[in-house]
Amino acid sequence: MADTKYIFVTGGVVSSLGKGIVAASLGKLLQARGYNVTIQKFDPYINIDPGTLNPYEHGECYVTDDGHEADLDLGHYERFLNIATSRANNITTGRIYQNVIQKERRGDYLGKTVQVVPHITDEIKRNVKLLGQKHQFDFVITEIGGTVGDIESLPFLESVRQLKWELKQNCVVVHLTYVPFISAAKEVKTKPTQHSVKMLQEVGIQPDMLVLRTEHPLSEDILSKVALFCNVTKESVVQSVDVPTIYEVPLVLQRQGMDKTILEKVGLEAGPTPELKQWKEFLEKMHSAKETVNIGLVGKYVELQDAYKSIDESLMQAAIYNHRKLNLVSVQSDKINENNAAELLKDFDAVVIAPGFGSRGVEGKLCALKYTRENNIPTLGICLGMQCMVIEFARNVLGNTGANTTEINPNAAFKVIDLMEEQKTVTDLGGSMRLGGYDCSLNPDSHLAKIYGSDFIHERHRHRFEFNSQYRKDFEAHGMHCVGENPDTGLVEAVEIEGHRWFIGVQFHPEYNSTVVRPHPLFMDFIREAIAVHNEKKK
Numbered sequence: 284m285a286d287t288k289y290i291f292v293t294g295g296v297v298s299s300l301g302k303g304i305v306a307a308s309l310g311k312l313l314q315a316r317g318y319n320v321t322i323q324k325f326d327p328y329i330n331i332d333p334g335t336l337n338p339y340e341h342g343e344c345y346v347t348d349d350g351h352e353a354d355l356d357l358g359h360y361e362r363f364l365n366i367a368t369s370r371a372n373n374i375t376t377g378r379i380y381q382n383v384i385q386k387e388r389r390g391d392y393l394g395k396t397v398q399v400v401p402h403i404t405d406e407i408k409r410n411v412k413l414l415g416q417k418h419q420f421d422f423v424i425t426e427i428g429g430t431v432g433d434i435e436s437l438p439f440l441e442s443v444r445q446l447k448w449e450l451k452q453n454c455v456v457v458h459l460t461y462v463p464f465i466s467a468a469k470e471v472k473t474k475p476t477q478h479s480v481k482m483l484q485e486v487g488i489q490p491d492m493l494v495l496r497t498e499h500p501l502s503e504d505i506l507s508k509v510a511l512f513c514n515v516t517k518e519s520v521v522q523s524v525d526v527p528t529i530y531e532v533p534l535v536l537q538r539q540g541m542d543k544t545i546l547e548k549v550g551l552e553a554g555p556t557p558e559l560k561q562w563k564e565f566l567e568k569m570h571s572a573k574e575t576v577n578i579g580l581v582g583k584y585v586e587l588q589d590a591y592k593s594i595d596e597s598l599m600q601a602a603i604y605n606h607r608k609l610n611l612v613s614v615q616s617d618k619i620n621e622n623n624a625a626e627l628l629k630d631f632d633a634v635v636i637a638p639g640f641g642s643r644g645v646e647g648k649l650c651a652l653k654y655t656r657e658n659n660i661p662t663l664g665i666c667l668g669m670q671c672m673v674i675e676f677a678r679n680v681l682g683n684t685g686a687n688t689t690e691i692n693p694n695a696a697f698k699v700i701d702l703m704e705e706q707k708t709v710t711d712l713g714g715s716m717r718l719g720g721y722d723c724s725l726n727p728d729s730h731l732a733k734i735y736g737s738d739f740i741h742e743r744h745r746h747r748f749e750f751n752s753q754y755r756k757d758f759e760a761h762g763m764h765c766v767g768e769n770p771d772t773g774l775v776e777a778v779e780i781e782g783h784r785w786f787i788g789v790q791f792h793p794e795y796n797s798t799v800v801r802p803h804p805l806f807m808d809f810i811r812e813a814i815a816v817h818n819e820k821k822k
């Protein structure tokens with residue numbers, strides 16, 4: 284097999300340009316040509332992983348099947364490429380330093396002074412190459428978080444510079460920049476791009492390709508000008524103009540031959556351009572959908588566009604495969620109370636109760652659930668959402684008004700959601716939850732087993748608290764059935780209530796398992812039921 288090729292994606296001018304989407308799109312294009320591709324993200328912050336960050340910092344925390352709390356870009360990689368990523372796909376400065384310091388303590392450096400160069404950079408380089416060597420990928424795309432010019436990115440860029448020398452033709456650097464439109468002058472400006480490329484050159488890196496993010500289409504002249512000033516050929520400058528959906532980006536880049544240019548640079552035969560048939564069909568469905576489906580998402584981070592990224596994408600994929608436009612409305616959980624729940628939720632065809640941590644908004648989620656349960660509105664509770672389903676049912680059906688999760692009230696009279704025994708001694712917050720993929724046996728007669736078409740599933744988790752099995756019989760007797768169970772521990776993983784058209788709570792996160800070409804059955808069925816409600820309302 285040929286050597287693994289390494290592609291680095293860096294960013295300049297401003298943050299939030301969508302490096303992750305460009306990396307995922309490029310990965311998609313190479314994968315469509317039959318190459319085995321993976322993508323990794325290097326984040327320059329000192330946190331060991333984003334697990335301890337709140338969503339205001341970096342949006343949703345994604346979880347890999349091997350139990351790593353990861354940057355949300357890994358979600359894009361998985362959704363675009365339909366591959367699984369792992370702990371090795373997301374590295375932070377914190378992890379690099381932790382490894383180096385551990386080695387130093389073990390005496391691995393044999394009395395040497397341990398320095399940023401070469402020890403930190405060597406550790407970065409080792410991690411860059413790890414996936415390629417271990418799994419023999421044809422392409423490893425590495426997205427470097429942050430913006431060129433940040434102090435924190437320097438060791439990563441220095442590692443890229445060294446790797447460019449070592450890997451020679453097997454290494455390509457793609458730099459993503461921003462070309463602003465100055466409305467007063469009615470002109471686009473390439474100077475920030477030129478400066479950003481200069482900054483890369485100052486640290487010894489000549490980018491091989493440039494992707495220009497822009498709100499307005501750029502002329503050939505502008506692209507040629509950038510090529511001239513930035514030391515690259517004209518074919519090596521492509522533009523990524525704003526498109527209605529991120530899933531268009533692979534097509535935008537393919538039209539400009541970006542994947543072909545990359546293949547030429549690494550000395551591979553390009554061959555015919557792949558059709559991307561399934562991908563285009565998905566987009567076609569998206570664009571041709573006329574009717575909508577209205578979903579309410581009850582959570583506490585409504586103002587944050589990335590806080591529930593994977594849930595949003597999973598619902599959107601399911602809506603598209605059901606030929607609907609998704610009208611997803613966030614409802615701030617802490618604004619919901621007994622008096623306004625009906626008013627706030629009555630227009631939705633179905634409701635999702637979001638995951639979360641801490642007490643803010645929980646009482647609102649309980650009011651929302653009381654309303655959807657009593658009014659036969661399809662409801663999906665995810666993680667904390669399921670835990671709230673259990674609490675609401677305990678309070679209003681079992682009559683245990685003191686029911687709660689011990690996360691909120693450690694002295695609750697009925698601890699229907701409680702800490703697992705092994706969690707009781709945990710003091711560190713980082714990486715210490717029940718994380719990653721676990722098997723789950725489903726009751727073969729359950730609604731869930733019908734939806735999955737199987738009574739044995741595997742889904743990802745991220746939580747500390749669990750359904751308290753002490754009360755299981757009570758719940759079952761009153762119609763809330765514990766239909767999913769961990770086969771090894773007996774922990775309850777899913778509940779549903781009888782007599783309701785669609786009321787399912789899952790302790791796991793199905794949203795981490797839905798991709799563009801493989802929409803998740805649970806979201807598919809949820810949307811189907813929402814559409815049924817929508818149609819009934821219309822009649």
Ligand code: GLN
Pocket residue numbers: 637638639640641665666667668690745746747748749
């Ligand atoms: N806070 C809850 C727990 O830790 C739920 C977590 C979640 O929704 N991801 O168990």
